[in-house]
Amino acid sequence: MPGGFGTLDEFFETLTLIQTGKVEKFPIVIMGKEFHQHIYEHVQLMMEQKTISPEDMDLLLFTDDVEEVVAHIRKYKETAPIFKLKSPKKAWWIFGEEKPGAKAI
Known part of the structure; x- marks a missing residue:
């Protein structure tokens, strides 16, 4: 969706983290083609200039x-x-189970 500097920062940071394998690959959607047209063109230019891969x-x-x-x-x-x-892990503090590694008194 349309946004400002923070949105762009998060957008490119997320792409970089995925690209470098720091986080798992997941889909990124940019809504608002007209608003983001120049970003799209710039990303295309980076690909054409081989600064990013296809x-x-x-x-x-x-x-x-x-x-x-x-x-x-x-x-x-x-x-x-x-x-x-x-499956969620059972938390000892919620389910009243003995704390792992604790000795019974």
């Missing part, structure tokens, strides 16, 4: 179409660990 473009979707957003997210659903639900 694979990096797979991380992004610039669109105004909600159905396209859903399809983009679903594309990652089966492969991205971020979308895998894990």
Whole structure:
């Protein structure tokens, strides 16, 4: 969605963390094609100038179409660990179980 410097900072920071493998790959959607047209063109220029790879473009979707957003997210659903639900761990302080490593008195 349209935003300011903070939004751009988070956008590029997130892309960098994914690109460098610091966080798991997940879909990034930019809504508002007209508002973000110059950013899209600049990202394309970076790819053409080979400062980013074509694979990096797979991380992004610039669109105004909600159905396209859903399809983009679903594309990652089966492969991205971020979308895998894990069973929650029982917390000893919630479930009244003995604290791990504690000795009974």
